[in-house]
Amino acid sequence: MRRLRWLEPAITSFGERVGLSAGQSYTVLTGVVVAVGLLGLGLPPVVGRDALAPIEHAAPAPDSDAPRATPDTPVPVAQSPVPSSFGFVAAPSPVDREGEAPWPSPPAHPVVQPVGVTSRFAAVPDPGAPAGIAVGPDGTVYVATGNALTKGGEGPGVVVALDPTGELLRTWSIDDMPDTRSIGLTDLAVDADGTIWVLDASTARVLRIRPEGAAPAVVATIPNVPACTFGLRPPPCEPGLSDSGPEPRGLAVRPTGGVYVADRAQGTIWSVDDRGQVEKVVEVDDRLAGEGPVDVAVVEGSLVATISARLGSVPPGLPSVVRFRPTRSGFEAPEVVVDLEVGDAPSAIVPAASGRVFVALSGVHEVIDLGLEQGDGVRYGAGLDPAFDVPVGLALRDRNLLVTNQGPANADASRWLVIVLGVADRPPPLTTRSTS
Numbered sequence: 001m002r003r004l005r006w007l008e009p010a011i012t013s014f015g016e017r018v019g020l021s022a023g024q025s026y027t028v029l030t031g032v033v034v035a036v037g038l039l040g041l042g043l044p045p046v047v048g049r050d051a052l053a054p055i056e057h058a059a060p061a062p063d064s065d066a067p068r069a070t071p072d073t074p075v076p077v078a079q080s081p082v083p084s085s086f087g088f089v090a091a092p093s094p095v096d097r098e099g100e101a102p103w104p105s106p107p108a109h110p111v112v113q114p115v116g117v118t119s120r121f122a123a124v125p126d127p128g129a130p131a132g133i134a135v136g137p138d139g140t141v142y143v144a145t146g147n148a149l150t151k152g153g154e155g156p157g158v159v160v161a162l163d164p165t166g167e168l169l170r171t172w173s174i175d176d177m178p179d180t181r182s183i184g185l186t187d188l189a190v191d192a193d194g195t196i197w198v199l200d201a202s203t204a205r206v207l208r209i210r211p212e213g214a215a216p217a218v219v220a221t222i223p224n225v226p227a228c229t230f231g232l233r234p235p236p237c238e239p240g241l242s243d244s245g246p247e248p249r250g251l252a253v254r255p256t257g258g259v260y261v262a263d264r265a266q267g268t269i270w271s272v273d274d275r276g277q278v279e280k281v282v283e284v285d286d287r288l289a290g291e292g293p294v295d296v297a298v299v300e301g302s303l304v305a306t307i308s309a310r311l312g313s314v315p316p317g318l319p320s321v322v323r324f325r326p327t328r329s330g331f332e333a334p335e336v337v338v339d340l341e342v343g344d345a346p347s348a349i350v351p352a353a354s355g356r357v358f359v360a361l362s363g364v365h366e367v368i369d370l371g372l373e374q375g376d377g378v379r380y381g382a383g384l385d386p387a388f389d390v391p392v393g394l395a396l397r398d399r400n401l402l403v404t405n406q407g408p409a410n411a412d413a414s415r416w417l418v419i420v421l422g423v424a425d426r427p428p429p430l431t432t433r434s435t436s
Contacts, residue, residue: 112399113422118384121402121418122166127153128416130404132187132251132348133393136194136211137430139164143404143418144185144198146392150409152416157185159198159209159216166418172209172216177202187295187348187393189251189259192430197251197259204246206261206272220276222246222263236280238266242289250295250348252303253430260296262305267292269303269324282324282331286312297351299372301326304337304357306346313339319346321359323372337372348394350401352425358401360391367391367403367421380421389415396427 113119124130124143129152132144141162147153156177161169174185181202188198196209197219204222224245228237238244247265254260258273260281267284271277284292284307291309298304303324310320318339324331340346345363352358359368365388366381381388389411393404401423407415 113420115399115422115424116380117422118386118388119420120386121420122162122168123413124160124404124416124418125168125171126413127155127158128413129153129184129406129411130416130418131185131392131406132189132199133395133402133404133418134188134190134196135395135397135402135427136190136196137192138194139397140169140194140211141166141395141402141418142188142190142196143393144188146184146186146406148181148184148202150182151184151406151411154179157200159185159188159196162418174198174200174207174216183247186249187251189253190430191253191257197253199248199251199261201248204248206248206259206276219274220272220278222248222261222266222270223278225266225268236268238268239283239285240267240287240289244290250293250306252296252298255298255301260298260303262293262296264292264294264308265290269293269296269305282334284322284334286310286334288317294347295349297349297357299323299351299357300355303331304349304351304372305334306349306359308346310336310339318342319344321346321349321357321370338370338375338377347392350394350396351428352396352423353428354425356425358394358396358423358425360394360403362390362392362406365389365391367394367401369423369425384421386417386419388419391419396423396425398426399423 124145127145127147129145129147130143131146134142136142141164143160143162145152145157147157157174159172159174163169177184177200183201186199186201188196190196194211196211198207198209198216200207205218206220207216208219209216223236225236225238226233227241227243228239229241244265246263248261249264250262252260254271258271261270261272263270267287268280269282271279271281282303287307288309288311292307293305294308296303296305305322307320307322309317313320320339321337322334323337324334343363344361346359347362348360350358355373356369356371359370361368364381366379367388369378371377388403388405390406390408391403392406395402399422401421403419403421405415405417405419
């Protein structure tokens with residue numbers, strides 16, 4: 001304290017020179033100190049779905065062995081302490097969330113997209129209506145078409161392979177799909193061996209395509225189980241009182257081989273191993289009848305799913321993101337990460353190396369970058385060019401999020417696109433090995 005005795009006479013002298021009292025001088029100097037601090041630390045974030053401020057992004061540095069220069073200014077995002085229906089921050093994500101280490105050299109694909117900026121990656125050929133999308137270990141991009149009665153062209157659904165720049169490589173046709181169907185291929189996933197797993201919701205089949213193979217093979221069919229009716233029926237059964245048929249909508253690769261399948265109508269997430277054995281791993285009781293998990297992702301051992309309508313939300317019926325933590329014998333009951341907004345209609349969910357997830361919102365033409373632990377979110381959609389028009393599927397590359405753009409019912413071929421969104425994240429490593 002003795003060392004600071006000189007401060008009061010100095011402040012008083014400063015005030016006398018500019019015509020201020022001692023108290024006013026203290027106030028002015030305090031304001032200067034606070035202003036300097038804010039310039040160094042940045043202003044706090046603005047919360048709200050419509051609070052989008054345009055931000056200029058410098059072009060990323062070219063790949064080299066030297067540490068990557070950080071081209072994008074980190075923008076803090078608001079955190080929500082409890083799961084709730086809230087407006088997400090509409091701003092770019094923080095850059096390189098994993099620390100100071102430089103990004104690894106990406107595989108051969110187009111120049112990394114600046115964060116928050118979109119570009120056209122590829123047009124999806126007839127029959128169109130692109131749905132699921134995934135990236136193989138060699139950078140090949142696979143897209144499944146969801147063509148059905150009001151979507152896309154006629155004929156069976158197909159899986160197309162694109163090179164890392166978006167050029168068409170080959171096409172597989174999926175046989176034995178009903179000609180008059182209300183839903184088609186819904187998702188696909190690729191494991192570390194490069195095996196492609198495909199969901200045909202029209203027949204509840206799980207198919208497998210070997211990259212070197214000539215035709216897809218059926219691995220399993222999701223069963224139609226009866227309603228549990230307050231536990232009066234033995235498992236496997238459909239949680240609740242409704243008795244719906246299977247509607248497999250989303251896929252995730254299992255760490256031990258095979259896939260997890262999100263069955264929306266029966267409120268269940270199934271496990272399908274390499275041999276085709278089907279088992280129930282979790283069920284969603286907290287749902288409206290006929291609603292349930294639309295997609296599923298594996299995040300650090302947990303299952304994270306998008307739910308189309310949750311009964312226990314306030315108000316009831318909000319879409320949600322939930323997490324099932326692992327136990328020694330399976331998974332715990334779901335915990336709500338966040339309730340989304342009415343009309344969001346979440347579809348695909350894809351994990352990132354940072355532990356965050358990206359979620360496609362087909363109802364409002366947006367994508368969310370969601371922090372599972374932080375409870376924060378960043379919405380991308382407003383002001384993008386090209387803009388999302390019913391985004392359905394997601395796949396992540398280094399700093400590139402690939403989004404299938406399906407368009408509304410009866411959309412023409414000009415809307416069947418894969419769009420690239422620049423993000424500040426990368427995919428988790430592919431460690432799963434097939435055992436068959």
